[in-house]
Amino acid sequence: MAFVGNTVPNAEGVTILNLTVSTRNLADDISVISLEGEIDVYTSIQLKQDISDILEKGVKYLVLNLSKVEYLDSTGLGVLIGTLKKLRESGGNLVIVGPAMRIMRIFEITGLYKIFAIYATEEEAAAKEGIAL
Amino acid sequence: MTTLSGQAIAKVTLEIPCLAEYVGVARLAVLGVANRLPFTYDEVEDVRLAVGEACTHAVERAGNYNMSRGDDGFGSSDCSITIVCTIDNATLTVDVTDTVPMTEDNAAANAGDDGIDYQELGTVLMEVLVDYVTFEAGSFGTKVRLVKTATQAN
Numbered sequence: 001m002a003f004v005g006n007t008v009p010n011a012e013g014v015t016i017l018n019l020t021v022s023t024r025n026l027a028d029d030i031s032v033i034s035l036e037g038e039i040d041v042y043t044s045i046q047l048k049q050d051i052s053d054i055l056e057k058g059v060k061y062l063v064l065n066l067s068k069v070e071y072l073d074s075t076g077l078g079v080l081i082g083t084l085k086k087l088r089e090s091g092g093n094l095v096i097v098g099p100a101m102r103i104m105r106i107f108e109i110t111g112l113y114k115i116f117a118i119y120a121t122e123e124e125a126a127a128k129e130g131i132a133l
Numbered sequence: 134m135t136t137l138s139g140q141a142i143a144k145v146t147l148e149i150p151c152l153a154e155y156v157g158v159a160r161l162a163v164l165g166v167a168n169r170l171p172f173t174y175d176e177v178e179d180v181r182l183a184v185g186e187a188c189t190h191a192v193e194r195a196g197n198y199n200m201s202r203g204d205d206g207f208g209s210s211d212c213s214i215t216i217v218c219t220i221d222n223a224t225l226t227v228d229v230t231d232t233v234p235m236t237e238d239n240a241a242a243n244a245g246d247d248g249i250d251y252q253e254l255g256t257v258l259m260e261v262l263v264d265y266v267t268f269e270a271g272s273f274g275t276k277v278r279l280v281k282t283a284t285q286a287n
Contacts, residue, residue, distance in 0.1 A: 018157070041189040042153040071160075073185050074254035075193075103177055109261045110254060 019043040021050050029060040029092070030131055032122065036068035039076030046078045060092030063125055067098030074108055084116065087122070093117065097127045143169070143220040149188075151195040151212035151231055156188040159216050163227060166218040170225055171283040179262040180281055184227055186255040186262075187277040188214055191231035191250060194275070209233065212274070223283040230276040 015085070019037035026032060031054055039047060066072070072081065084094040096118045099107065107113040119125035126133045147162050149155040163184045167177040195209035213234045219226040259266050265280040 038157065040153075040185060041156055041192055047151075071182075071185075073182065073189060074252075074258055075189060077254055102175075106182075106258070110257055 003113075019047065021047065023050075023054060025059075026063075026131065026133065029058055030063070031059045031061075032065060034065040034068070038071035039069060039079070040071060040073045041074060041075045044073075044079045045077040047076070048069050048082070049089070051079065055086060060087060060090055061070040061095070061129070061131065062087060062092070063095045063097055063131065065122060066103055067100070069099070069103055072099075072103050076108070077110060077112060080116070086090045093129070095119065095129055095131075097125050100132050145220075147216045147217040147218075149214050149216070151191055151209050151214050151233060152188075153192050155214075156185055156192060159188050159214065159229075160185045163216065163218060163225075166220065166248075167225060169220060171223055172225075173284050173285060174279065176283060180225060180227070180279070183262040183266075183279050183281075184216065184229060186218070186227035186259050187227075187279060190252055190255055190277065191229065191233055191275065195231070195233045222281045225281050227279045228276060229279070231274040233274050234273065235270050235272070 016038070019035060019039060022034040022036075024032040024034070034055070035042070035047070035053070038125065064080070064083075080094065080096070087094050094116065095118050098119065098121060104113070104118070107116065107118065117125070117129065119128060122133060143183055145162070145166050146157060160181050164177060164181045167180045172180070178250060191212075191214050195212045214231045217228040217230070221229075259277070259279065263279045263281040265278075267278045269276045269278075
């Protein structure tokens with residue numbers, strides 16, 4: 001698990017993090033990345049690096065779980081588009097899972113819902129994409 | 134200052150360094166201001182995202198400006214962003230003004246190393262999320278004006 005962003009103690013002494021990145025490998029070339037928090041101009045640079053590190057290990061199919069993402073901006077969208085391009089060039093794919101309505105609206109406004117495979121749950125993505133969870 | 138109906142026009146001003154880690158601060162402040170108006174939840178979120186995009190635009194240009202001088206390309210502590218929120222009845226006007234010098238490098242270098250034009254994506258989002266957007270560039274830097282009126286105003 002990786003944390004991106006400032007660590008700021010709140011009143012209860014608990015650390016507040018901008019973005020949490022958790023990775024689960026399903027096979028040599030299939031990984032699930034679960035994101036929690038905000039993807040913006042600050043966190044997207046580290047996210048891009050984290051994804052790049054995973055792709056360098058030979059991952060071709062990436063399932064990106066956005067169900068706990070509360071904020072996504074244009075720089076975050078850029079990271080997703082760049083990752084999709086890289087994976088498709090190597091014969092793989094990027095699948096997006098569980099975006100909240102607010103996040104889904106951003107994909108709709110930009111028309112990007114047409115180029116990404118977006119599913120409600122990991123189970124649905126696995127069934128449609130032929131991935132064993 | 135008052136409106137024609139006699140209600141006070143409120144103004145909230147915030148100045149942040151032109152650095153990526155402070156964009157979240159601007160979003161949070163604008164969220165608080167937008168909650169003062171009769172916006173729906175979605176409208177408040179629209180304003181928050183649009184302001185975030187305007188600030189991101191400034192941070193990216195500051196990064197390009199820094200790189201043109203051989204420095205790090207992640208915002209610039211030499212520059213600042215001023216966010217002025219003006220509440221007039223059910224209309225919120227947010228002026229996002231940066232002090233990033235306009236050069237050929239940061240005016241043209243919009244695409245990242247992956248060929249994706251983040252600023253174009255951000256501009257599309259701003260234009261859809263609020264009712265009215267204007268961009269003004271000058272020797273001072275760049276000013277983005279975002280205007281949104283609450284649909285449930287009456």
